[in-house]
Amino acid sequence: MPSNEAGFYQLTALLPVKTGPYKALSGEKNVPQYCNSSQSYSHHLKDYLNQLSDSFLSNIDSKSSKSGDLHLFDHTRCTHFARFVVIDQLFYNGRRRHDSLIDFFRTLAAGKDLLSKKDKIDQLESPYLLIAIDFDCHPSSTSCVQDYLSDLWPYASQELTEILHHCEGFYLPVPPRGKRFTSRTADWNAYRTVERMILSHEVETTYPFSAYFWVADKVKRWNPSTDRVSPSEFKNRWGLFGIGILPFLLVIVSLLILPFYLGSFFFNWLYEYVPPGAELSEFYQAWNRWGIIGFALSVISVILFMFAWRYFINRANQPMPQIKGVDLKSISKSLYLQGEFLEMYKRWQDHDGFSKSSIRQHFSCFLDKHQPSDIESPSLQPGKYFSIRKMS
Amino acid sequence: MTTIFDRLDIQGNILLPYGRSSYPIARHFLFHVRDKEQARAFLDWILPQITTAQYFPSKRSKQMQIPEDQLRQDYPEVLLNIAFTASGLEALGVPASVLRQFPNAFLDGMWKRAEMLNDDRADWNNAWKDQSHENTTHILITQRVSFNSCLEKVCESRKDDSFKKSDYLCQKTFDEARSSMIQHLDQETKRLLDQAENLGLVALSGHSNVDDDTKWLECESLVHTRLQDLAIAGISEDECLEMFKFQKDRGYVSSDATLTDLRYSEYEHFGFFDGIGDPVFEGQYPTAFQAEMAQGQGHLSSGQWRPIAPGEFLLGYPNEAQETTCHPMPYTFSRNGTFMAVRKLEQNVSEFHRTLVGQVPLMEQWLDNFECSSSSGQPSAVGNINKALKVLRAKLVGRWDDGTPLVHAPTYESWLNFRKRLLTLAGESRKGEQSAKDAWKKFKTKFTLFTFESDDTKGIRCPFASHIRRSNPRDSGDPSLRKDSDSSEISQASSLLVNRRRILRRGMTYGPAVDLTSENSVLNDQNSLGDAERGTFFVAICSDLERQFEFMQQQWLNYGSDFNLGNDICPVAGALHPSAASDVKDIKVMMSSERPDGSCSLPFVAKSTPRPVVCRGGAYFFVPSLSALRLLAQNRF
Structure with a gap:
């Protein structure tokens, strides 16, 4: 699967955004203040996404999260890259190049003016929401997106539902007249809808936004003057x-x-x-x-x-085999260990003057404290995305 | 096709640097334009005096076999160069349609982009701040006068001293020549300032290191005695004397030479030989000479060095991507011009030195125990301390104090041998034999001719964090290499990543020198010299400020990811982001070493100060060609 490559999954989905004035999601309890009834769906969506991104920018350097802040993407520590972008319209790419002689004969045959021939211009009928998320995923897995969404769901259910509510084709099942869904069922319904929307609008992707190939893969350059072997020579x-x-x-x-x-x-x-x-x-x-x-x-x-x-x-x-140590957890752990190890070595060097007797002690302290084999913790903290929801 | 420049159209300092001992003092003036008509008259006045890139008649021009008709008739007494900021061009009435074609980095100016370069704006001198419209920097004029002509006059008048260029001089001759040079420079300065005042230009003050009223920043090459130069390897005084005697006996130096003789050196304040690895580009030298100069300083591919494309440093020529970099129209205005990033960098010499001296005992211990290369005799205690300090310094920079690259001389002992051979060959060649001269010339290329990927893959000789490996990674990072590349592939590594990130450095030191010969001097001298501001007036010339200068500063010096060093900054020239500066106490540099049998021994983790250099201000300038200056002066757009 091209979207699943070398241990990364490059999720790309393009969803048409609803047209017409924005209507709040039915059953939404606290309608946010920024909600304006005369706003279009795409404007409302942009406002909403901007608020999420502000929360990221204001927390990018913060040392510790405040208690009660709800993480959006970083809790699972497998999201390398996440973008939600509204594409309003395609950019005009200019006229196609034609052979003017052929054009001339064509117009002559059709008896038309040479300039009357117009290129077809591609246009979107509605704005589109682009979702691009790169996350860690094992190459053998066949349900990467489902697994990822279900991991993400407990933290970002409300945000994802709200975002996808702006898209064409989003509808939640309506309970039978006079009855109400339990919150569990409502949540399950919302999850099913979000999953359906994203999976059905997924676009196959062949190139990731984030590539952590720690040494660039070998590019065999072929110099005709010196090399005898042609570059296309296969091993097999x-x-x-x-x-x-x-x-x-x-x-x-x-x-x-x-x-x-x-x-x-x-x-x-x-x-x-x-x-x-x-x-x-x-x-x-x-x-x-x-x-x-x-x-x-x-x-x-x-x-x-x-x-x-x-x-x-x-x-x-077929997906390329997973590259060892390039998932987000390993990367942040190794960067963390590199810094801490140098720190430990320096401390030993400065305080104990290369005394061989104490290096073991320092190193065992280092192992105890930083747990090199445990990629979960302690580790570098990635930049934090927090929810804009108010804690009740 | 070889590129041949119209050297009469290009300003002097771009193609080749002015000799640091022939023109040892430079005064930098900043002007603000009040009235464009008058300013144009000033440009008209200064235009014939601007120094061009025409070759000066010298020993070097003879070596390069420059035909007579391409040489200057005389050896210039006064050098004048001029450059403009974006607001300066606007103030001179350059039409908006022309100005808008300039690149964003130049139009923004360094003040607006200071944050990106990790500069703390609070540290800046007022003169450089681009805040009020009253005293914005518009024009930079640099003035230099010849030292050699003053020296010649002094020698003639004294009769007992023979005139010899760029050689050591006795204290008295040197002082007389220097004061005569300063006198001459003062006259020239007065002439320039008077004319500027008459024509409504405001000379700005506040960028000087002396006081707030001086209207120029004076840069002077540091003066070294013969003893200082001999003792640069940290050897004891007795050994210096012995070496000096040896040189005298062999006739390498004249018989009346003394150890206190002086000369202008190429060292900077931290005590390192500076300005060695400048890039070489097409057309910079005569064709026959070019290939030789490009060794180690050009573009490396398939094991061959060739000069870099001229468009990397001059506008209007093809660059390494076979495009023109930026070409504001009219073409005459941009062609043969270039951009210049200027930064006044204060060097915290005493703090830098103190940090290193503090690590000397540990370093000694490390050298004794783990660096298994030393064996030559029993050096004295003083020698050992110096050795440790020298090793520490060299590992931070990647070169020994005299510029010898660590790749060629990884240990202290190998450096001493390298130096001995260098001095012997230099002495032999001075006697004038052709074979000796050739041997000397060949040996000298070692200063620039080396690679990292093939010579030092693991960073054992020259640490990955060292200054020269970060500012010019040469063949490191070639995408055709990977972990399992074999040695034949590694030896073919090319300078692919570096070719488009090179800059021409034309900086000079300012402020009084500090004596670093003994490790206590700085600590004792704190009250007198320690407080004075000193540093480097850094000048980088390139055709794309964003792609070349800014990229290098941001990605390589202020960030270590390209060298697998995380967030670490360069131990000599890097700067932490002001918001992070308070959290970081030191910058660590890991030095690996290898036993003679090839196995790894314990590394040493050295540290540098978190703020080795502090930017006190700077600006981006456009250095126009002479034709462009004429356009400006006559306003014929």
């Missing part, structure tokens, strides 16, 4: 043959055989009109035989090609 030659060259050869072979087939087809058609009793020439019989073989070969090669193609696509869709 049979693999190259299987997925690259064989389908290509098959296509060539079937294209070569196709004329025989067509020729035989033509002769068969002629045969229909041959007067009865006329002798069939040897030439025709030979053609006919070749035609049948050609037809069979073409069919086989097309089938083989389809298999090769599927194999190729399947291989390409």
Whole structure:
């Protein structure tokens, strides 16, 4: 799966935003003050998102969170990157380049003015909400998004519901007349809706926003003057043959055989009109035989090609293996350990003057205090996203 | 195609630095423009006096085989250079349509972008602050006068002293020549200030290190005695004398030389030899000379060094991406001009020194126990202390005090050997034999010709946190390398990441020197010299301030992620963000070392002060070509 690569999941979803004036989510208890009945959904959504981002910026350097603050994304410590963006309209990309000579003949034929031909301009019918979240996920998992959302849900249920409420297609089940859902059921309904919305609007992504490949992957540069080996040389030659060259050869072979087939087809058609009793020439019989073989070969090669193609696509869709130590928890832990280890070493060096007897003690204190094998804690604290909800 | 510059159109200091011993004093004036008509008249007056990049007739120009017709007729007595801030160009009446084409960093100015560079605006001198419209900096004029001509006159009048350029001089001759130079400079300064006043330019004050009323910042190269230069390796006085005697016997120095002879040096206040690794770019030197100069200072690919594209340092030429960097129209206005970032950096010399001296006992212990390379004789106790201090200093910077790169001489002993060989070769070449000269020239390239990835992959010789590895990582960080790259791949590493981040440094020191020869002097001298402000007037020339100067300062000096150092700043030139400055007590630098058998021994964690340098102000300037100056003076846009 391209969205799931090397231990990261790159969730990208594009959801159309409702048009018309904003209506508060039914059953919302405390309608925020900023709610303005004449606001459009997209404006209201932008206001709401801005408040979330302000909460992040004001807490980015704070040493400790105030008790009672509700974390949004950092509690699970697996979110590398999260963006909620409203896209109002596509940017005009300019005219497409055409061959003016061909254009001239076309307009001449159509009897139109050369300038009357207009390019089609792509436009969005409504604003879109872009959700882009990069998070840690094991490559073998098939339910990355569901798992992530359910982890996030207890902390960000209200925010996610509110955000997605602005999007087209969001509706919560209505309880039967005269009855009310229990809060548990309402929560479950909201979760199901959010999950459905995000999954059904997900866009396949092939490149992550966050890449922590701690050493850049090798880029083999090919210098024609010095290198003899071509850059396309695969380590696995049979693999190259299987997925690259064989389908290509098959296509060539079937294209070569196709004329025989067509020729035989033509002769068969002629045969229909041959007067009865006329002798069939040897030439025709030979053609006919070749035609049948050609037809069979073409069919086989097309089938083989389809298999090769599927194999190729399947291989390409397999996630790259997980890279060790690049999940957010390991990264923040290792940065934390690097700093603390240097600190411990310096303390030992300054106070005990390289005395070998005490290094063990210092190191065991270091192990006790900082727990290198426990990536959960203690560790660096990431920047904090807090909810803008008021604690009741 | 080789690039050939119109050297008569380019201002003097850009292509090659002025000799720090030939023009040892520079005065920097800041002017504010009141009336643009008058200011244009001033530009008209100053235009013929601006020094261009034409070659000066000198020993070096002979080496480079510059044809006679490209040389200046005379050796210039006075050097004048001029640069403008964005508001200065506006005040001179440059049309908005032209001004708007300049890049954002230049239009904003350094004051607005101080936060990004981790400068604390509260530390800035008032003259640099871009707050009130009354005294904004508009024009920077730098004035220098020749030392050699004054020296020649003094030698002629005394008759007993023969004139020799850039050599040590006896105290008396030196003082006389210096005072005559200052006298000459005072005259020139008066002439400039009078003319400026007549034509309505306000000379700003407050950027000087002396007092608030002086209208210029005076930068002077530091003076070193022969003894100081001999003792730079921290050897004892007896050894210096012995070495001096040896030099005399061999005839490397004249027989009447004494240890107290003086000369202008290229050292800065922390005591390091400065200005070695400047980039070399296409067209800077004559073609035949260029390839040789580019060794270690150009663009490295496939093991070959070639000069960097000229567009990295001058506007109107293709840069390393084969584009022009920025080209405000009219083309004549921007071509052959460039940008200049100027920063007055105060150096906390005594604090820096004290921090290092405090770590000397531990360092000694470390060297004794874990650095298993020392074996040569039994150095005295004094020698040992000095050795520890020198090693500490070298590891923070990446070069020994005299500029010898750690990559070539990783241990103190190897440095002493390197120095001995250097001095011997220098002495031999001074005698004039061609083979000796060639050997000397070849040996000198070692100062710049080295790589980190192939010579010191693990940072054992030159620590990752050291200043030179951070400010010019050379071939480190090449994306074609990774953990399991073999040695043949590593040796082919290229300077891909660095080519577009280079700057030309044209800085000078200001303020009185501190004697760092013994570790107690600073502590004792605190009342007299310790309090005076001293530092470096840092000048960086590049064609894109944001991509080159600002990137280097932010990403490499003020942040360590590219070198796997987290948030650590450069121990010599970095600055912490003002909000974080109070939390960080010291900057740590880890030094690894290797036993002779290749196994790792225990590292040493050194620390530097959290504020080795403090920015006292600065600005971004546009250094126009002579044609652009003419456009400005005559207002023909």
